[in-house]
Amino acid sequence: MLKFVKNHMDSIAGIEIYPxxxxxxxxxxxxxxxxxxxxxxxxxxxxxxxxPLDNENDTTL
Structure with missing residues (x-):
């Protein structure tokens, strides 16, 4: 599987710039x-x- 991915990635032109x-x-x-x-x-x-500690802005349901 890794060999397939590596071969596939090598076929893409300009891919070395993305990293x-x-x-x-x-x-x-x-x-x-x-x-x-x-x-x-x-x-x-x-x-x-x-x-987070301010009680004036608390909204109650």
């Missing part, structure tokens, strides 16, 4: 997330972390 693109997207996402975490305002993070 590179996937790695770049993955790396870019986590670098951007890392940058956002360290540059986010502390009061914004505190406000967001308090949302």
């Amino acid at each position: 590179v693109i996937s790695l770049l997207i993955f790396f870019t996402f986590f670098v951007a997330l890392f940058w956002w975490v360290f540059t986010a305002k502390k009061d914004y993070i505190q406000r967001m972390s308090d949302i």
Whole structure:
């Protein structure tokens, strides 16, 4: 089965670029997330972390 998949994938022209693109997207996402975490305002993070504990916005059924 693996030999069939490997032979089939080798027949697709330009397929070698897809793993590179996937790695770049993955790396870019986590670098951007890392940058956002360290540059986010502390009061914004505190406000967001308090949302689950805020009783004023609770809706009862």
